[in-house]
Amino acid sequence: MKWFQGDIPSAIKTAKTNKSVFIVFIAGDCDKTREMENNLHSEEVTRLCEQNKAVAVKLAGGSNDCKFFSQIYPVVVIPSIFFIGDNGVPLEVIGECKSAEEFREKVKKTLEIQKSTSATAAEAASSIESAGASAQAEQKSSDAASPITNAAEEVDETGSGDDNSNTQGKQSLEERVDRAKELLEQKRQEKMRKEAEEARQKEIERRNIGQGVQKLREQQKEMQLLEAKRELQKEKENDRLARQKVKEEIERDRAEKALKFNKQKNEQAQAREEENRRKLAEQQAALAEEQARRSDIARIQFRMADGSFLTQQFPATETFRTIEEFIIQHLGSEVSLSTSFPRRMFTAADRDKTLQELQLAPSAAILVIPRGQSGSEIRSSRDAGLVANITNLVLSPFFFVWNILCSLLGFSGSSPPSPQEQTSSGGSAATSSDRNRSGLQKGPATSNSRQEGAIRRFRNTQDDDDEDERNTWNGNSTQQM
Missing domain, CATH: 3.10.20.90 (Phosphatidylinositol 3-kinase Catalytic Subunit; Chain A, domain 1)
Incomplete structure (x- = not known):
C-alpha cells in the first residue's frame, strides 16, 4: 500500500478525479494496528488498490485530522479502515478481521462495488448528455420554424397574386409547419420521458445509498455491541478469577492458621500436662518425704x-x-x-x-x-471361713423356728448342731482363723457374754440366780427356755 503524499483535500480531489475509492486508515498503538497495517501492505491488496487507482491516507488515532474526520464519519473502533466512494458515501468499514484472507476479500468486494457505482454514474451522465443534445436539436427546430412562419406571414401580406399559382405554395408551407410542430411535440415528449427515467434512476440510486448508509450504521452498531459484550465478558471473567484467587488465598491462610494454632495448642497442652505431672510427682515426693521426716x-x-x-x-x-x-x-x-x-x-x-x-x-x-x-492354702482357709459364714446365714432362720417349736412343746434338748461343727477341715481352719482374729483384735473373751451359734448374748453376773432373766424372749412375746 502506497500512502498519498499530499494533504487530505488534495487526496479527496485526486480520488474524485480518478473516480476511485478513497481509503482512510485510522491507526492506533497496539498489536491490532500493526497486524492490520501488515494486511494493507500485502502484495495482493497493494496490487488491487493500484489497479483501481485507490487513494490511501493514514491518520493517527489522536491527531487533529482524525478528529475532523470523525466529525463527518464517526470513528468507533481503533484501528479501523474506511472505504469511501467518489460520491462521499462509505462503502465499507473494517474494524477487525480474523485472517488476512478475509481482509483481502473485503477489500476486493469494496473495490468491485466502486466499479459498479462508477458505471452507473457514467450511464447517468450519458443520459444527461443525450438529453442535452435533444434539447439543442429542439431549439434548432424552433429556430428553423420561425423563418417559415415569418415567410408565411409575408406571403399573406402580399395578398394580391394569382390565386391558382399561390394556392399550391401555401399548402406546401402549411404542411411543413405542421410537420415541424409534430417533430417539436415528439422531442418534447421524448425529453419528458427521459427526465422521468432520470428521476426514477436518481430515486433508485438515492434509495440504494440510503440502504448502504443504514447498513453501515447497523454494522457499526453491531460492532459496538460486540465489542462491548466482549469487554463485559472479559471484565466478568477477570472479576471471577480475582474472586477465586482471593477465596483460595483466604482458605489457604485459614488452613495454615488452624494447623499452626492446633499444633501450638497441642504443644502447650502437652507441656502443661507434663509440667503438672512433674509438679504433682515432686509435691507428692516432697510431701511424703516431709511427712516421713517430721513424723516421730x-x-x-x-x-x-x-x-x-x-x-x-x-x-x-x-x-x-x-x-x-x-x-x-x-x-x-x-x-x-x-x-x-x-x-x-x-x-x-x-x-x-x-x-x-x-x-x-x-x-x-x-x-x-x-x-x-503357700498362697493356695491361705486362699483355701479364707474360702472355708467364707463358706461357713454363708452357711450359718442361710440356716439361721431354721434354727430360729426350731427353737420356737422346742419352747412350745416343752423340749429342753440340745439345739441342732451348728454349721461350724458340721464343716470339715475348711470349717476347722475357719474356726482357727476366727480364734486368731479374736485373739489379735479383742483378746480373750470376757465372762459377761456367751455365744450361741452366730449370736453373742450379754448377761449380768449379778442376776445369774434369777431364773427368768436367763430365759430368752422371741419377737412374738413367747418365752424360750
Missing part, C-alpha cells in the same frame, strides 16, 4: 492372710528389723512382709533401714504372709 511415730497396720489385722506404733527411727521381730514373736512363725501400694516386697537388705527411709512413717499397711503356708 510410725503407725503400722499388719494385715494377716486370714483377713484379720493388728495395729502397732513404733518410733520412726526404728529399723525394719524391729518390725519383723515383733510380728514373728506375735505369730510364732517366719513371715514375709510386703506393701500393696506401692507394691514392694521387703527383703533382708531392708532390715537395717529406718522406717523413714522405707517411707513407712507416719503410717503404713504391711501384708503379713506366713512363709510355711
Whole structure:
C-alpha cells in the first residue's frame, strides 16, 4: 500500500478525479494496528488498490485530522479502515478481521462495488448528455420554424397574386409547419420521458445509498455491541478469577492458621500436662518425704492372710528389723512382709533401714504372709471361713423356728448342731482363723457374754440366780427356755 503524499483535500480531489475509492486508515498503538497495517501492505491488496487507482491516507488515532474526520464519519473502533466512494458515501468499514484472507476479500468486494457505482454514474451522465443534445436539436427546430412562419406571414401580406399559382405554395408551407410542430411535440415528449427515467434512476440510486448508509450504521452498531459484550465478558471473567484467587488465598491462610494454632495448642497442652505431672510427682515426693521426716511415730497396720489385722506404733527411727521381730514373736512363725501400694516386697537388705527411709512413717499397711503356708492354702482357709459364714446365714432362720417349736412343746434338748461343727477341715481352719482374729483384735473373751451359734448374748453376773432373766424372749412375746 502506497500512502498519498499530499494533504487530505488534495487526496479527496485526486480520488474524485480518478473516480476511485478513497481509503482512510485510522491507526492506533497496539498489536491490532500493526497486524492490520501488515494486511494493507500485502502484495495482493497493494496490487488491487493500484489497479483501481485507490487513494490511501493514514491518520493517527489522536491527531487533529482524525478528529475532523470523525466529525463527518464517526470513528468507533481503533484501528479501523474506511472505504469511501467518489460520491462521499462509505462503502465499507473494517474494524477487525480474523485472517488476512478475509481482509483481502473485503477489500476486493469494496473495490468491485466502486466499479459498479462508477458505471452507473457514467450511464447517468450519458443520459444527461443525450438529453442535452435533444434539447439543442429542439431549439434548432424552433429556430428553423420561425423563418417559415415569418415567410408565411409575408406571403399573406402580399395578398394580391394569382390565386391558382399561390394556392399550391401555401399548402406546401402549411404542411411543413405542421410537420415541424409534430417533430417539436415528439422531442418534447421524448425529453419528458427521459427526465422521468432520470428521476426514477436518481430515486433508485438515492434509495440504494440510503440502504448502504443504514447498513453501515447497523454494522457499526453491531460492532459496538460486540465489542462491548466482549469487554463485559472479559471484565466478568477477570472479576471471577480475582474472586477465586482471593477465596483460595483466604482458605489457604485459614488452613495454615488452624494447623499452626492446633499444633501450638497441642504443644502447650502437652507441656502443661507434663509440667503438672512433674509438679504433682515432686509435691507428692516432697510431701511424703516431709511427712516421713517430721513424723516421730510410725503407725503400722499388719494385715494377716486370714483377713484379720493388728495395729502397732513404733518410733520412726526404728529399723525394719524391729518390725519383723515383733510380728514373728506375735505369730510364732517366719513371715514375709510386703506393701500393696506401692507394691514392694521387703527383703533382708531392708532390715537395717529406718522406717523413714522405707517411707513407712507416719503410717503404713504391711501384708503379713506366713512363709510355711503357700498362697493356695491361705486362699483355701479364707474360702472355708467364707463358706461357713454363708452357711450359718442361710440356716439361721431354721434354727430360729426350731427353737420356737422346742419352747412350745416343752423340749429342753440340745439345739441342732451348728454349721461350724458340721464343716470339715475348711470349717476347722475357719474356726482357727476366727480364734486368731479374736485373739489379735479383742483378746480373750470376757465372762459377761456367751455365744450361741452366730449370736453373742450379754448377761449380768449379778442376776445369774434369777431364773427368768436367763430365759430368752422371741419377737412374738413367747418365752424360750
